[in-house]
Amino acid sequence: MKKKILIMGIIAGMFMLNSCKKVLNAEPLDKVSEELVWSSKANAETFIYGTYSIMNNLTIGTDPGADLRTSNILATDGTARSAFPVFSESVTNAADFGFDNWAAIRRCNLIIKRVATSTGITDEDKKSLIAEGKFLRAMSYFDVARKFGRIVWIDKVLTENDDLKLPTVATPTDSYNYIVKDLEDAVADLPATKLAGRANKYVAAAFLTEVCLQALAYKNYPAAANVNPNDPLLDEVIASTQTVISGGYALETDYEGMFNETKSTSPEIIYAIYKKAINNIVQNTPIQRALPNMSNDKVKKFDGSPLFIKPVAFEVWPEYFPAQNLTDDYLTIDKSDPTKALPWNQTSQYLGAVDESVNVRSAYARTGFPNDKVPSGGNEAVVKQGRIKAGSQETFWTLTNENRDARWRASIISDSTRFASELFTTNVKGNANRWISVNGGDWGASVTNMYFRKGMYTNISPSFLNSVATDYHSVCMRLGRVYLNLAEAYLLKGDLNNALINLNKTRVVHGQLPSSKATDMAQAWKDYKRERRVELTEENDYYYSLLRWGRYGGNANDGVTPGGTIANLTEPIRVMDVSKDRKSFQIVTGAFNFAYDQRQFNFSRRYLQPIQQSLIDNNPKFGPQNPGW
Numbered sequence: 001m002k003k004k005i006l007i008m009g010i011i012a013g014m015f016m017l018n019s020c021k022k023v024l025n026a027e028p029l030d031k032v033s034e035e036l037v038w039s040s041k042a043n044a045e046t047f048i049y050g051t052y053s054i055m056n057n058l059t060i061g062t063d064p065g066a067d068l069r070t071s072n073i074l075a076t077d078g079t080a081r082s083a084f085p086v087f088s089e090s091v092t093n094a095a096d097f098g099f100d101n102w103a104a105i106r107r108c109n110l111i112i113k114r115v116a117t118s119t120g121i122t123d124e125d126k127k128s129l130i131a132e133g134k135f136l137r138a139m140s141y142f143d144v145a146r147k148f149g150r151i152v153w154i155d156k157v158l159t160e161n162d163d164l165k166l167p168t169v170a171t172p173t174d175s176y177n178y179i180v181k182d183l184e185d186a187v188a189d190l191p192a193t194k195l196a197g198r199a200n201k202y203v204a205a206a207f208l209t210e211v212c213l214q215a216l217a218y219k220n221y222p223a224a225a226n227v228n229p230n231d232p233l234l235d236e237v238i239a240s241t242q243t244v245i246s247g248g249y250a251l252e253t254d255y256e257g258m259f260n261e262t263k264s265t266s267p268e269i270i271y272a273i274y275k276k277a278i279n280n281i282v283q284n285t286p287i288q289r290a291l292p293n294m295s296n297d298k299v300k301k302f303d304g305s306p307l308f309i310k311p312v313a314f315e316v317w318p319e320y321f322p323a324q325n326l327t328d329d330y331l332t333i334d335k336s337d338p339t340k341a342l343p344w345n346q347t348s349q350y351l352g353a354v355d356e357s358v359n360v361r362s363a364y365a366r367t368g369f370p371n372d373k374v375p376s377g378g379n380e381a382v383v384k385q386g387r388i389k390a391g392s393q394e395t396f397w398t399l400t401n402e403n404r405d406a407r408w409r410a411s412i413i414s415d416s417t418r419f420a421s422e423l424f425t426t427n428v429k430g431n432a433n434r435w436i437s438v439n440g441g442d443w444g445a446s447v448t449n450m451y452f453r454k455g456m457y458t459n460i461s462p463s464f465l466n467s468v469a470t471d472y473h474s475v476c477m478r479l480g481r482v483y484l485n486l487a488e489a490y491l492l493k494g495d496l497n498n499a500l501i502n503l504n505k506t507r508v509v510h511g512q513l514p515s516s517k518a519t520d521m522a523q524a525w526k527d528y529k530r531e532r533r534v535e536l537t538e539e540n541d542y543y544y545s546l547l548r549w550g551r552y553g554g555n556a557n558d559g560v561t562p563g564g565t566i567a568n569l570t571e572p573i574r575v576m577d578v579s580k581d582r583k584s585f586q587i588v589t590g591a592f593n594f595a596y597d598q599r600q601f602n603f604s605r606r607y608l609q610p611i612q613q614s615l616i617d618n619n620p621k622f623g624p625q626n627p628g629w
Contacts, residue, residue, distance in 0.1 A: 038114040041125045048129065051107045052197070054136050055273055057098070057143040058540065059474040060455070063289055063320060065540035071325035071599075072533070072542055074448050074573045079289060079319035080594040087569065089600040093610035093629040097147055099622075100615065101140045102154065108137035109157045131189035135199045138182035139207065145175040146214050146544050149221060149608045149626060153178050167621035172608075176215030180236070183208040187243060194247075196265055196274060202247035203271045205240040206477045209485040212237045214544070216492070217551035221607070222627045224562035225551045229493045237489035241482055244270065249479040251509045256410035259455045259538075264473045271477040282316065283466040286538075289319040290452045291464055292432055293444030299431045301442065303367045306431060308422050314464045321448040322412055324574040324587060326537060329530045330412075331513055333403040341513045344400050345384075353394035356386035360584035364439055371580035374428055377439045380590035381597070383574060388583040395582040406512040407534055411454040415578060420458045426450065427578040434575070447592060448575050454538050475539060480506045484532050492552070496524055503528045506535045525555040547607055569601040604628045 037043050059065070064073055068083035075083060085091040111133030115126050141151050149172035158164060169175050186204035194200055212233040217225055250267045257263035264274070275284070282288055295312040299305070331341040336348035344350060361382070364375035374385070388394055397415060401408070413419050415426045426433045426449040436445040460470055487502035496518070503524075504515040511534070518524035529549065533542055546566050553562025560566075572589035573596035579585070589597050605628020613629075616622045 034114070038118045039120040041121050041129070044111070044115055044118070044121060044129055047107075048111055048132055048136075051104070051111065051133075051136050052273075054104050054108075054140045054143075055271070055476060058139060059273055059476045060286060060538055060540050061474070062284060062286055064286075064538050066543035067538070067540060068320065068543075069569065070542050070546060071323055071568050071571050071573055072537060073320050073326070074323045074575070074592055074596060075320040076447055076593065077317075077319045084594050087599045087601075088595055089602050089606075091610075093613040093625060095610060096612050097609045099144060099148055099611050101144050102152065104140045105137060105154050106157065108133050108140065109154065111136070113157050127189045128191050131186045131204075132199055134182040135186035135190065135204050138179045138186065138204075138211075141175065141179050141182075142207070142211055142214075145172060145179060147609045148611055149175065149218060150611075151175040151178070152622070165619045165621055168611075168623075172218040172221050173215065176211065176218070179211055180208065180215060180233075183211060187240070192247065197272065199271070200247075202244050202249070203477065205243040206270045206482050208240040209237045209244070209482050209489075210477075212240070213485060213488055214548060217548040218607075221551075222563075224553065226562075227492050227552055231492075234489045234493055237485060241486040241489075244479065244482050251479055251483075251505060253509065255407055255510045256453065258478070259475060261457045261459050261471065264471070266478075268479045269475055269477075270479060270482070272473045272475045275472045277469040277471050280470060280472055281466065282460060282464065282468050282470055285457075285470065285472040286452070286455050287457060287460065287464065287470075287472075288316045288466055290321075291316050291456060292318050292446060292451065294432055294436075298436060298442045298444065301366070302436050303369065303429050304425075304431045304433070304436065305429065306423060306425065308431060310422070310463065312463070313422050316464055316466055318444060318446065318451075320452075321446045322450045322452055322537075323448055324576045325568075325571065326533065327408070327412060327414075327450065328574075329533050330405040330408040331511070331530070332399075332405070333513065335403065338403075339514050339517075341405070344404065347399075349394060350399050353388055353392040353399065354386045355389050356384060358385075358387050360385050360387050360579065361586060364435065366441070369429060369580075371429070372584055374577040374579050374584050374586045375435055375439075378590060380575075380588040383587040383589055385586040386584070396578045396585050397582050405534060407510055409453075411452065411534070411537060413451040413453045414449070415582075417453070419453060419456070420460070420464070424451070427580055427582055429580045434577075449577065452538060480510065480535055481539070481541070484528075484535065487528055488532075491521065491525060491528060491556075494521065496521060499524055499528065503531050507531050510535060522555045522559075529556075550603070551607060563603060563607065565603045566601050569606075570599050572597040572599065602628065 037047050063079050068075055069087045112130050115129045144151050150168040152166050152168050183204050187201050190199060190201040190204055192201055216233045219225055252258045252266040252268035254263050258266045292314045293316055294314050296307045299307055328343055332344040332347050334340040334342055334347045360374055361376040362373035364377040413424050417424045424432045432445055434445055434447050434449050437443055457470055460468055483502045483505045487499045490499035500516055507513050508515055516527040518527050546568055549556040550566040551563055553560055558567055574587050574589055576587045591597050608626045610626055610629035611622055616625060
């Protein structure tokens with residue numbers, strides 16, 4: 001029987017009102033009745049807003065997500081420990097990678113069902129709100145599908161009278177068919193109105209471009225993919241891109257600002273997650289784990305210079321850093337032929353200035369270390385070393401900074417970078433170099449001599465401390481990403497011209513590089529993969545793109561048979577040191593405390609993650625377990 005609440009202090013007044021019966025017969029005051037939630041569009045939207053947490057799985061959260069498994073990143077501490085079991089192939093089917101999304105799906109199905117039966121919401125509003133529920137359902141299932149392949153498809157609100165031991169769908173293709181259909185419905189019925197942090201028809205169309213590529217890659221799984229240039233999924237990528245373009249989005253010229261406080265609502269951003277300082281602190285953002293914990297006292301102990309302006313400049317908990325493997329893909333315009341953009345160590349200026357035959361290494365010492373050497377220490381293996389030739393005006397600063405892809409400075413804090421009014425020097429004996437924290441040093445500096453700048457707000461005040469309040473936004477989908485999805489569709493169709501047109505959009509506008517002039521599909525794929533890597537770094541894209549390209553095989557995966565090994569997921573992580581005088585360098589590999597020189601990729605199983613075995617044991621209909629697990 002419903003409990004009635006009697007509010008004694010206002011009885012007299014309430015008896016004078018015809019509505020007193022409704023007031024006195026209130027439900028428990030710590031809950032809102034379901035009828036009230038769905039009684040109006042405004043109330044329904046409150047429930048829908050609370051369902052957008054689904055989107056958190058599609059962004060980087062407080063770390064770079066699945067990209068930690070790639071050679072983009074060298075991590076330490078807990079962040080490294082979360083990636084290590086995967087890239088070392090020591091993970092087992094006992095691991096929980098998030099197969100159970102059923103609470104989120106129930107919320108989506110509640111939206112779809114209760115909006116449809118509401119008597120207080122207009123038919124036109126019902127159409128758009130139901131579409132929003134389908135969009136969110138598609139996004140929750142997309143996160144599961146790209147990890148596990150098969151989903152547990154639920155399209156109604158389950159009750160205690162239903163059979164709750166439901167099966168997974170039979171194949172990844174079945175999963176993607178459901179996801180694509182939900183997104184198609186969302187594109188058709190969502191409004192065109194743009195509200196930051198909320199879906200519209202263009203948001204749904206943008207995600208559809210990427211879902212279709214993933215769906216195509218996992219056709220026939222676990223057998224090798226067989227991509228047909230005429231596959232309707234590729235046509236859907238092209239058509240969906242045209243829908244997005246019609247929405248009036250534009251490529252942002254301020255690439256860095258798009259990921260910090262200055263352009264958080266850039267016209268390029270299609271969908272982002274926004275947090276406000278009123279209920280958000282640095283600890284809940286990537287800033288917490290990407291920037292250093294550095295003080296002038298630490299700098300002085302290691303002959304570092306210059307000192308920071310603030311005695312304690314940064315007080316966060318650094319755990320992940322850009323690897324040299326990633327940053328080598330930020331191209332440099334050749335000084336002898338400005339029509340060429342090449343890796344920095346393949347340009348004419350590098351080849352003319354550097355002598356790679358000399359030994360520039362010396363045993364590491366905390367103090368008194370020579371200014372013209374780089375340290376040797378630990379079990380690191382030298383990949384390359386060298387020194388600027390006598391008479392050359394180049395330094396390793398000019399070779400790695402001048403004429404470089406504009407996204408280099410926008411994305412990476414490296415030697416002599418000014419960030420948040422502080423000057424970072426990451427050469428040996430600098431104020432933020434790795435030797436402060438290796439070989440028995442003090443914790444708090446990068447272990448790669450670089451830090452991520454992309455996604456780092458510059459207006460944190462009064463200091464970069466974990467408890468300081470800050471706004472923050474994470475970009476989940478933007479026009480540059482859609483253009484790259486379109487370029488990939490054209491590559492798969494064998495349309496070289498249109499592929500180059502679209503990969504060059506971000507390369508030219510964001511990278512400020514000369515256009516790719518690839519003359520064949522092999523070179524076009526190479527340029528495209530590099531472009532996607534640097535354009536979307538730290539956007540939780542690269543790992544899933546590598547898997548997708550591995551499934552395609554051929555030109556998409558360095559000539560390897562479809563479904564074969566993926567070189568990036570096995571190559572050792574590289575780190576570069578530059579001497580104090582900036583005229584000597586070394587590139588080394590090593591374990592770096594977490595076996596980063598022994599990364600593995602078992603192609604017979606790693607294209608999908610294991611469904612947690614305990615879930616299959618409880619409900620055999622979730623089986624069979626994914627191959628190899």
